[in-house]
Amino acid sequence: MEQKFRSTCPISSALDIIGDKWSLLIIRDMLFSGKKTYGEFGKSSEKIATNILSNRLTKLEELEIISKGKMEGNKKTNIYSLTQKGKELLPILMEIAQWSDHNLNDHLQDGAKPFVNRFKSDKDGFVKGMYAMMEKR
Amino acid sequence: MEQKFRSTCPISSALDIIGDKWSLLIIRDMLFSGKKTYGEFGKSSEKIATNILSNRLTKLEELEIISKGKMEGNKKTNIYSLTQKGKELLPILMEIAQWSDHNLNDHLQDGAKPFVNRFKSDKDGFVKGMYAMMEKR
DNA sequence: ATTATTACTTGCATTTTACAAGTGAAAACA
DNA sequence: TGTTTTCACTTGTAAAATGCAAGTAATAAT
Structure with a gap:
């Protein structure tokens, strides 16, 4: 391919x-x-x-x-x-999640809201925290 | 549809x-x-x-x-x-552009770099600036 | 030795995409 | 005023991607 x-x-x-x-x-x-x-x-x-x-x-x-x-x-x-290339897709996914949270709210039924909110309030911090967490598992 | x-x-x-x-x-x-x-x-x-x-x-x-x-x-x-729903796709597009800038560099040949760099250094500021600009045209 | 699990592959129907050409109405031009 | 462009699509058809069900081959568990 x-x-x-x-x-x-x-x-x-x-x-x-x-x-x-x-x-x-x-x-x-x-x-x-x-x-x-x-x-x-x-x-x-x-x-x-x-x-x-x-x-x-x-x-x-x-x-x-x-x-x-x-x-x-x-x-x-x-x-x-x-x-690393794959991990760097995280911010894209989070922005997508945030967009859905804002604009598809009537459709969604999911516990992702607190997750999205943590991202919104500190994007860089959230992303770094996720990367750190992935190291450990 | x-x-x-x-x-x-x-x-x-x-x-x-x-x-x-x-x-x-x-x-x-x-x-x-x-x-x-x-x-x-x-x-x-x-x-x-x-x-x-x-x-x-x-x-x-x-x-x-x-x-x-x-x-x-x-x-x-x-x-x-x-x-508004459409305009809010901007952060997703910018994160995609940033990802490409980091990870597809050998392929790309485009003047988007300074653009991406402005986004990287101040994401919220960049997005707000873009929204303001769109009002005017 | 037999069964179950894991990671796929294969065949085929359906859906989506791509390419080329065509249509109809409005606008520009002679 | 008649003719030609332009604009915004639609239509037909071939090619490619997707979805579904079933099958396979190797390893692991019983």
Whole structure:
């Protein structure tokens, strides 16, 4: 799979990579739920199809947004981790969450509000705190 | 066209709306280039197909991210404007631009860097400045 | 030795996207 | 005033992406 870019615009180029309905949900599950394995990703409430999940994991790995490793003492379970490039998607996800919180309120029913509020009141602090937390798990 | 949501997650729900390769590019052109008409949107360097452009404008209007009006003294040119809901997509676009600036540097060739740097050094100030500027045009 | 789990792949129907051409009304021009 | 552009789309069709169900192969558990 070769990545194609429509232009040299930074926004357009990012969308060429993550501009679909599934890639950022995988990243979301890694960032916020600590998911690591193919099986775990398949269990999200949005029910990603297994072939699409496989395709996206491959793409994200090729783009070095995630990396694939083996679980110690287990030869069949693969462990996916976020690279630095992948972790840096966090602020994008938080701004998306904040936008939804502001503008999709009637639809949502979720415990994400306090989370979003902590981000709003101190964006840099929140992001740094999340990065620190990820080191430990 | 009825909007469907895969879950009540804020991130997933936002992606159900703007998670494709074109919607945010239209918003980009409205925010950063002041584009307003169907013809102007069609001229972006990414070459959106006319049927897709039409489809996205309709969707974005239904979702009240943009609104459609008439140009004064002209019965054929339509004017699309961002609603508040649409303007609030700016921080998402800026975080995307910043991510690309950090992580896609070898690919990009664009004068967006100083722009991104102003955002990085003072995010809230940058966003407020942009909103103020948009009032005037 | 058998069953269950994990991480996928495959085939096919449906939906979305892309490309090219066409339409109809308003505006500009001769 | 008649003709040509311009503008904002729509339509038809091929190609690509997505969604769904079932299947496979290796490892791990019983």
